[in-house]
Amino acid sequence: MLEVSGLTVYYGPLPAVREASLKVAAGQFVGLIGPNGAGKTTLLKAVSGLLRPAAGRVVFDxxxxxxxxxxxxxELGLVHVPEGRKLFPRLTVLDNLRLGAYLPRARAESDRALKEVFDLFPRLYERRRQLAGTLSGGEQQMLAIGRGLAARPRLLILDEPTLGLSPRLAHEILEVIKRLNSERRLTLLVVSQEVVHLLKLADYAFVMETGRITAEGPASELIADPKVRKVYVGL
Amino acid sequence: MGMLVTSLASGLLLGCAYAGAAVGLSLAMGMARVFNLAHTALGLTCGYLAYFLLTTAGIDPMVAVGLLAPLMFLAGLALWPTLFRPTVRGVADPALSTSILTLGLAIVLENALSKVWTPNPRIMSTPYSNQAITLFGFTVQGSLVVAAVLGLLLVLGLHWFLNRTFIGLAIQAVAQEPDGARLVGIRAELVSMLVFALSVGTAAIGGVGLAMIYSFGPASYFDWLLTVLLIVVVGGAGAILGTLISALGVGLVLGLGGALLPQAWNSLILFGLLLTILLLRPYGLFK
Structure with missing residues (x-):
C-alpha cells in the first residue's frame, strides 16, 4: 500500500533521513522504532507531504x-496524525473533528465518522463542547487520533501517540490503535517510544538509526533480537 | 448633562464605525499574518469612489458600498498572488515585509487620489448627512448612524461567518495550526488568499463609513490608520468581537474627550492607553 524507496530528507543543512526504504502492505500494522533524533518524524513528514524529500520516491497505492x-x-486517504498533535486549540472538540472530515470524500460520511470516534473514545463525547486546548494530554491524543479517523484514512500514520502520557494511558491508547487494525482492518504505520508494547502489537517493524533503516522484520522476531533488546528495551 | 449623554451616544456610534474600519485589518493580521498598512488607504479610495458616484450619478453611499465591497474583494484576490505571496514567501518575518510593501501601496494610492481629486478636502453630503436623528432620546447625526450600522453589521457578520460556517472554521484552523490544517486537507494557501480578499472587501465598508462621517483628503488615511491600528492592537489581532469592544472604547474616549477636553488631549489619552496596554498585554485585551 505504501512504498518508500531511497528517501533522503534534509532538515536544515543536514540530511535527517538518508536513503530510507520501507513498505507497508494493506491491512498491516507496522511499527517504526529508533532512538530520539533518528529521523523517524522527518521521514513521516516527508511521506505525508509536510516536508519535501531531496531524493527518493513515495508511492501510495x-x-x-x-x-x-x-x-x-x-485526499488520497493517507492520513498523518503528527507528533505534537497539531490540534486547533481554540476550537471545540466537535469542531476539530468536523474539520478532520473537511474533504468532500470525508464530509459525506462525517456523521457516521463522528459517531465511530465517540464510540471509540467516549471521553471525547463528554467533552465535545470544550476547547481542544483545555483538554488533558491523553484527551488531546484521543482527539488527534479521532480527527485523523474522521478524514476516513486508508492508511493511518501515527507519530508518537503515547508521548507524555502515563504508562497506563499509553497502553490504553495503543490497545485502541490495535483494535483499529484488527477489527476494522485499518492499515497502520506507528512510531512510539513504548517499544516493547508496540512490538507486541505490531505485525512488522522497522528500526531507524541516524537517518537510516538499520533493521527490519516481523515484530515478534525483532522483540527477541538481542541487539534490539539491548538498545531499546534496556534488558 | 444632556450634552454629556449625547457625546456618549455619538462616541459609541463612532466606535461602531471605527470597528468597521478596523475589523478587516484585524482579520488579515490574525488569520493571514499579513500586516496591511494600506487598509485605510484602500478604504479611503472607496470613500472617494463613493463620493464620485454620489456627486456624478446621485448614487447613495449605502448603495455604493454594496458595489464597492465585492469589487474590493476581487481586487484582494488579484493582489494576493501578484503582490503579497511573493512578499511573504521565503521571508523570515512576513509582518515586516508586508508592512513595507503596504506602506508603499498606501503612498501610491494617496498620490493617485491627490492627482484625480486634488488635495482639497471633500465632504460627502447626502440628504441624511446633517439630519438630526433621535435615538432612545439622544439626538445624533444621520450619517453617523448609517456609518455605525454599517460597521456593526460588518463586525457581527464576520463573527457569524468565522464561527458558524465551515469555511470560517477552516480559516480559524489555518490561523491556529497551519500544519494541522494541511493534514486534514485544507489548502492553507487558498484560505489565506480568501481571508486577505475578505479583509480588503471590508476595507470598502469601513472606508465609506468613515468618509461619511469626516471630511477627507488624500492623506486622511494616515489619521484613520493610527486610530485603526490602536483599535486592532488593543482588541488583539484576529479577535473580531475584541475589535468591536476596543473600538467602542476608543469611540467613547473620542466622543467624551471631544466634549470635555481640548481636542489635543484625545490623542494623548488614546496613545497613552495604547502604550500602557502594550506594556501589560502586548497580545491585546481580548485574545
Whole structure:
C-alpha cells in the first residue's frame, strides 16, 4: 500500500533521513522504532507531504506522491496524525473533528465518522463542547487520533501517540490503535517510544538509526533480537 | 448633562464605525499574518469612489458600498498572488515585509487620489448627512448612524461567518495550526488568499463609513490608520468581537474627550492607553 524507496530528507543543512526504504502492505500494522533524533518524524513528514524529500520516491497505492503537498495526499486517504498533535486549540472538540472530515470524500460520511470516534473514545463525547486546548494530554491524543479517523484514512500514520502520557494511558491508547487494525482492518504505520508494547502489537517493524533503516522484520522476531533488546528495551 | 449623554451616544456610534474600519485589518493580521498598512488607504479610495458616484450619478453611499465591497474583494484576490505571496514567501518575518510593501501601496494610492481629486478636502453630503436623528432620546447625526450600522453589521457578520460556517472554521484552523490544517486537507494557501480578499472587501465598508462621517483628503488615511491600528492592537489581532469592544472604547474616549477636553488631549489619552496596554498585554485585551 505504501512504498518508500531511497528517501533522503534534509532538515536544515543536514540530511535527517538518508536513503530510507520501507513498505507497508494493506491491512498491516507496522511499527517504526529508533532512538530520539533518528529521523523517524522527518521521514513521516516527508511521506505525508509536510516536508519535501531531496531524493527518493513515495508511492501510495500505485500513485507516485513524492513531493505532493500534504492537502492532496490527505485526499488520497493517507492520513498523518503528527507528533505534537497539531490540534486547533481554540476550537471545540466537535469542531476539530468536523474539520478532520473537511474533504468532500470525508464530509459525506462525517456523521457516521463522528459517531465511530465517540464510540471509540467516549471521553471525547463528554467533552465535545470544550476547547481542544483545555483538554488533558491523553484527551488531546484521543482527539488527534479521532480527527485523523474522521478524514476516513486508508492508511493511518501515527507519530508518537503515547508521548507524555502515563504508562497506563499509553497502553490504553495503543490497545485502541490495535483494535483499529484488527477489527476494522485499518492499515497502520506507528512510531512510539513504548517499544516493547508496540512490538507486541505490531505485525512488522522497522528500526531507524541516524537517518537510516538499520533493521527490519516481523515484530515478534525483532522483540527477541538481542541487539534490539539491548538498545531499546534496556534488558 | 444632556450634552454629556449625547457625546456618549455619538462616541459609541463612532466606535461602531471605527470597528468597521478596523475589523478587516484585524482579520488579515490574525488569520493571514499579513500586516496591511494600506487598509485605510484602500478604504479611503472607496470613500472617494463613493463620493464620485454620489456627486456624478446621485448614487447613495449605502448603495455604493454594496458595489464597492465585492469589487474590493476581487481586487484582494488579484493582489494576493501578484503582490503579497511573493512578499511573504521565503521571508523570515512576513509582518515586516508586508508592512513595507503596504506602506508603499498606501503612498501610491494617496498620490493617485491627490492627482484625480486634488488635495482639497471633500465632504460627502447626502440628504441624511446633517439630519438630526433621535435615538432612545439622544439626538445624533444621520450619517453617523448609517456609518455605525454599517460597521456593526460588518463586525457581527464576520463573527457569524468565522464561527458558524465551515469555511470560517477552516480559516480559524489555518490561523491556529497551519500544519494541522494541511493534514486534514485544507489548502492553507487558498484560505489565506480568501481571508486577505475578505479583509480588503471590508476595507470598502469601513472606508465609506468613515468618509461619511469626516471630511477627507488624500492623506486622511494616515489619521484613520493610527486610530485603526490602536483599535486592532488593543482588541488583539484576529479577535473580531475584541475589535468591536476596543473600538467602542476608543469611540467613547473620542466622543467624551471631544466634549470635555481640548481636542489635543484625545490623542494623548488614546496613545497613552495604547502604550500602557502594550506594556501589560502586548497580545491585546481580548485574545
Amino acid at each position: 500505485g500513485t507516485d506522491i513524492t513531493g505532493w503537498p500534504a492537502e492532496r495526499i490527505c
